Amino acid sequence: MLMMSGLGMAREFFGLARQASTNADLVQALACVSSNMGFDYFALTHHVDFASAGHAAVRLHNYPDDWVAWFDARRLGVSDPVHRASQATSIGFTWQQVPELIRLTTNDRHVLQCARERGIGDGFTVPAHVPGEATGSCSFAVAPGRCVLVDILPLAQLAGAFAFEAARRINGMRSLNTHAPTLTERQRDCVLWMARGKTDWEIARILGLSQETVTQHLKQARERYDVPKRSVLAVRALFDGLISFSDIFRR
Amino acid sequence: MLMMSGLGMAREFFGLARQASTNADLVQALACVSSNMGFDYFALTHHVDFASAGHAAVRLHNYPDDWVAWFDARRLGVSDPVHRASQATSIGFTWQQVPELIRLTTNDRHVLQCARERGIGDGFTVPAHVPGEATGSCSFAVAPGRCVLVDILPLAQLAGAFAFEAARRINGMRSLNTHAPTLTERQRDCVLWMARGKTDWEIARILGLSQETVTQHLKQARERYDVPKRSVLAVRALFDGLISFSDIFRR
DNA sequence: CGGCCTATCCCCAGTTCTGGGGATTGGCTC
DNA sequence: GAGCCAATCCCCAGAACTGGGGATAGGCCG
Incomplete structure (x- = not known):
């Protein structure tokens, strides 16, 4: 798996991300790099409610279908504890670190438990915030019982960041960059x-x-x-x- | 210089950043890693006008004094073209890429020219935005006539991100109040x-x-x-x- | 010079929030 | 069973905000 040096893998992924011209290209590149890093799943997403969001929102993932159905039924895109935690930091964090970033409600603990029951274990989330746009993140997850490889997290940080930026480009976010009002x-x-x-x-x-x-x-x-x-x-x-x-x- | 593998250097810098307990610690770590990456200068800063900003704004750098004086006299903390460009992307960019991110005004070109005259050549800037906080970035620059080493940019991306997060921690940007009230x-x-x-x-x-x-x-x-x-x-x-x-x- | 923007001040009426009081019901724990 | 908490509903008076109107003065730009 890790037969290439870390930065070499980052550079190769960066190249793939830059060449990707469709979301499908990017999904393929993300599936490959997440597997190479020892993760079972990835999810690159804007933190919006996908039931009501417009076409501008991005969500690329390979999560189990029943977790996604459960997630969407509860409109967790905007209130999921991992998403909320990613709005309190500028670098990636493992999901075990979430209680250090936000206060978890009883309902939050229930969400994390249900994720575990539906095949999602621990993970690592890279926040991505561009002023004036919806907040988002790129997450990599392992199945329950498996561990996140700590030594690989700098590479996951890079992969998440490059993937999110590629998604912004592919989906035309840059051209939609509206100017926030200014105040005197x-x-x-x-x-x-x-x-x-x-x-x-x-x-x-x-x-x-x-x-x-x-x-x-x-x-x-x-x-x-x-x-x-x-x-x-x-x-x-x-x-x-x-x-x-x-x-x-x-x- | 690059006698350690790229990811090894990232992990070492991450360790130093985590251990840093003062801004001076962080400046020292940044000076070392920027030099190891082949840069002459670094600047980690919130994009605010330092003449009027509150105590919470961070600026750590080793830029030439006369550039800083010039920068502050024109209150460029908010309007500097590199800062503005960093608000249009979620990953780092070389300064040659700035015109792809924002429209440069005549005044902007003047700013970039004056930077060059005061010892700042090309550079690489890593944006860092956390909702609810002032936008910011960590930049690494070379002297005029020197080149940014493209192969080192993934490492610079990591160093910039880790440094910014360490600065947030050291300066108390966000500390989870474990005694905060709960709401039903x-x-x-x-x-x-x-x-x-x-x-x-x-x-x-x-x-x-x-x-x-x-x-x-x-x-x-x-x-x-x-x-x-x-x-x-x-x-x-x-x-x-x-x-x-x-x-x-x-x- | 005119137009626009910022900063400042005033007026009015109606809506919304704030402090304070009252109450019942159901669930949980000791 | 008592006490506590959460959820729900009601009342009152006054403070604070909201929409709408008026105005002057100074600075900047075409």
């Missing part, structure tokens, strides 16, 4: 204090403005994002990196 | 729909409850988090991974 400096200030839980009156005191001005700035920020409520405005600005969790939580 | 399933449902911008009345219709019940669930969720406003409740639940960006943005 003042709008952003107000959004940040709002996200920190302050009222307009408090923000006005903090920034030395009138309360009505704060209201206006937040209204204009909502209009730029075309959202009806401040809660979703805060979330959107967070997702775009205009404000960050660190900004919000610092004293 | 129903509270979580209501928080999710609130974060999606729905009113209590709308959520009540969606979930088949009375409006007052929705109000109660959200109030109890706020009380568990001890926050005064729904905006910060949404942010906190996001941070803890109880709800996800994907779930909020789905149709």
Whole structure:
């Protein structure tokens, strides 16, 4: 299996990923490299609900059919604990590390148990986030009872990253790269204090403005994002990196 | 220089990055690995304007001082063309590839030219984006007249990714609060729909409850988090991974 | 110079959220 | 059986947000 050096395998996979012109090409390349790395399954996916997502979402995998049916029936594309964990890190992680990344609910533990019952054991997930696009990841999994080969994880990191980028290219993500709204400096200030839980009156005191001005700035920020409520405005600005969790939580 | 296998070097750097407990440790590790890969400089940075950024933004580099002074005087942290290009891809790219990723303005070409005049030639940038945090990247550069070694780029991809993640950890970007409150399933449902911008009345219709019940669930969720406003409740639940960006943005 | 953008301030009415109180039912644990 | 928790429903008053309108001033660009 591993008769080629690690970086040589990465370079070969990179070449295959670059040459792939269809999703089927990419599936073939991923099946080959995941097997060579000692994994039983792979899944490259955007974190969307595939029952309602448009054609722009990507999902390429060789998971067992009954796991996929179960997954989709519960719309787990958006709430699966592995997907949620991948939104908290910039590099890959084994599924045993998920509790270090997010808090697991009772329902989450149930999902992980059902995956195990349907043939999915441990795995390794490489997050891939491009600002303005749906978050996604490329995962490699082993069957229950088998172990993830730790020494191979740097290679899996590279394979996951290259595969995701190839999928973006093949599926025309780049040309769909829409521009996130921009906020003025003042709008952003107000959004940040709002996200920190302050009222307009408090923000006005903090920034030395009138309360009505704060209201206006937040209204204009909502209009730029075309959202009806401040809660979703805060979330959107967070997702775009205009404000960050660190900004919000610092004293 | 390259007396160790590629993946061996990646594993060694990964080990150093994991052991690093200060930014200085990480700078030392980066200086060593970038030199071993044939680069003259490295720069790991959040894409923010450092003149106005909060304390949480990271910038670790060994660039020439006069380039940095020039960069900061023009507040290029946000608008630098390499930074902008890194927001259009999920894997690393050489700087020669920047025009394939973004449209270069006249000002951009001027920036790249001035970099060259101040000792920075070609380079390779690894994007790193985590939703809810400022976008960032880790770059490796060569002096003018020198070439980026193409065969080393998979290793640079790994080094950049591992370094960025180590910087996130060292600088406390994200630490899972193991004592965070738990929400009941129903509270979580209501928080999710609130974060999606729905009113209590709308959520009540969606979930088949009375409006007052929705109000109660959200109030109890706020009380568990001890926050005064729904905006910060949404942010906190996001941070803890109880709800996800994907779930909020789905149709 | 006109138009656009940003920043700032004001007004109004109606909707939505917030704090506070009340209650019942069912399930689980000691 | 008592106590606790989750889920559900109701009431009240006031604070805060939302949509809509008005305005001025300064800076920038064609």
